[in-house]
Amino acid sequence: MSDSTASSPPAAPYVPSHSELFFAFVRITLSGFGGTLVWTRRMFVEEKKWMTAEEFNDAYALCQFLPGPNIVNLTSIFGSRMRGATGAFACWSGFLILPFTFMVVLGTLYAKYGDVDMLRRILGGVAAAASGLLIATAAKMAAPVFHRFGPAPFVLLATAVAIGVMRWPLLWVMVVMVPASIALAVWVRR
Amino acid sequence: MKADGDILATLALQFTIMALLALGGATAVVPEIHRQAVELRGWMTERQFADMFAIAQAFPGPNVMIVTLVGYHVAGLAGAVVTTLAMCGPTALLAGVLARTWDRFKDAPWRQVVQAALVPISVGLVAASAIVLSQVAIRNWVAGVIVAVTAAVAYWTRWNPLWLLGLAGAAGFAGLV
Numbered sequence: 001m002s003d004s005t006a007s008s009p010p011a012a013p014y015v016p017s018h019s020e021l022f023f024a025f026v027r028i029t030l031s032g033f034g035g036t037l038v039w040t041r042r043m044f045v046e047e048k049k050w051m052t053a054e055e056f057n058d059a060y061a062l063c064q065f066l067p068g069p070n071i072v073n074l075t076s077i078f079g080s081r082m083r084g085a086t087g088a089f090a091c092w093s094g095f096l097i098l099p100f101t102f103m104v105v106l107g108t109l110y111a112k113y114g115d116v117d118m119l120r121r122i123l124g125g126v127a128a129a130a131s132g133l134l135i136a137t138a139a140k141m142a143a144p145v146f147h148r149f150g151p152a153p154f155v156l157l158a159t160a161v162a163i164g165v166m167r168w169p170l171l172w173v174m175v176v177m178v179p180a181s182i183a184l185a186v187w188v189r190r
Numbered sequence: 191m192k193a194d195g196d197i198l199a200t201l202a203l204q205f206t207i208m209a210l211l212a213l214g215g216a217t218a219v220v221p222e223i224h225r226q227a228v229e230l231r232g233w234m235t236e237r238q239f240a241d242m243f244a245i246a247q248a249f250p251g252p253n254v255m256i257v258t259l260v261g262y263h264v265a266g267l268a269g270a271v272v273t274t275l276a277m278c279g280p281t282a283l284l285a286g287v288l289a290r291t292w293d294r295f296k297d298a299p300w301r302q303v304v305q306a307a308l309v310p311i312s313v314g315l316v317a318a319s320a321i322v323l324s325q326v327a328i329r330n331w332v333a334g335v336i337v338a339v340t341a342a343v344a345y346w347t348r349w350n351p352l353w354l355l356g357l358a359g360a361a362g363f364a365g366l367v
Contacts (some may be wrong), residue, residue, distance in 0.1 A: 008300075016227065028226050029251055059289070062288065062289065062311075063285065064214075065210060065304075066284060067275070067279060068212050069216045069252060069254035070215045070252060073282050073284075075282070076282035077288075077289040080289040081290070090241050096274065096278060099252060100255070100270070102255075102257045103251070104270050105260070106245055107262035107270065110261075114238070115254070120241075121362040121367055123241045123359075123362065124327075124329065124367040125358040125359050125367045126340055126358055127240040127243060127327040128358055129337075129357070129358030130248070130332040131320060134323055135337070136340070138319070139341075142317060145309065145313055152309070152310040153310070155314065156310040156317070158314070158348070160315075160317035160321065161318075163222075163314070164221060164319070164321030166231035167221070167225055167229070169222070170225075171294060174213075178213075178308070181308070182304060
């Protein structure tokens with residue numbers, strides 16, 4: 001906040017340093033209840049003004065297009081745009097360092113106390129609620145897909161049944177579904 | 191030692207493949223983690239898997255961190271490092287490289303076609319995760335009620351999910367689940 005060394009005029013685009021990028025993402029993970037995307041946008045677009053709203057949307061669109069954990073990919077894209085490869089690493093590591101440490105601590109505690117009856121019961125309740133939340137998320141995401149005619153609803157159902165009910169390997173399902181879905185999308189467009 | 195190296199190599203390979211197939215983010219690979227860790231290799235029980243998902247959801251941080259818990263459970267700290275790097279490294283590298291060339295394809299028609307084709311697959315994967323996790327989590331009728339009520343409340347209201355997780359944890363604590 002009180003960075004007096006860089007009092008540049010707002011006209012020149014300010015490029016944050018590596019340590020600024022690193023600690024920006026550490027801070028985002030600290031406030032990470034309720035999803036890190038919200039906090040990332042807030043810091044980069046509203047607070048620090050390192051990106052415009054359009055630039056942010058564009059970076060996010062690229063993330064959704066790519067495989068892998070979206071928000072982790074987003075850190076790499078930001079860093080790369082700001083400071084190249086080393087900037088990408090600064091953002092990526094800043095984002096992962098605390099959650100990783102946290103999970104290792106929780107993993108240690110779980111290994112030690114996971115069989116304690118009280119903890120089992122609590123986790124049993126939380127697991128049920130967590131899967132309920134996921135059902136709601138899936139339903140919300142599926143709604144716009146079903147509001148349209150075309151192959152998309154069938155592709156959605158086929159994927160859900162193949163993985164969720166038949167329990168087929170992800171690799172083979174994707175090898176079939178991705179080209180099939182692209183072919184259908186091209187065919188519908190014509 | 192040899193067995194440890196084998197396990198780490200298996201973790202690295204399987205989680206890298208999963209990351210590259212994870213259209214729609216970390217949630218998309220939950221069924222595959224379950225298939226590999228519980229059904230195929232017996233690294234953990236159904237219950238431990240459900241516990242890890244619950245822990246990853248209930249604490250702050252991105253939900254991809256379930257892979258760290260799984261890695262830690264299977265092979266300790268080294269396992270946690272391997273699964274986290276395999277899941278978060280290669281695709282982030284790809285993203286960083288593409289970040290600079292992406293703008294060129296912004297309005298390309300093929301990009302819109304591919305995007306339209308991938309959305310239903312990624313949503314289908316999230317739905318599959320919901321199916322697998324519900325089957326694991328529903329151990330008795332009370333758990334079934336919690337799943338149904340949470341799903342309904344989260345779908346029709348804008349309550350903070352943390353309240354729902356907390357209430358369900360309290361119900362479990364009270365011995366209901």
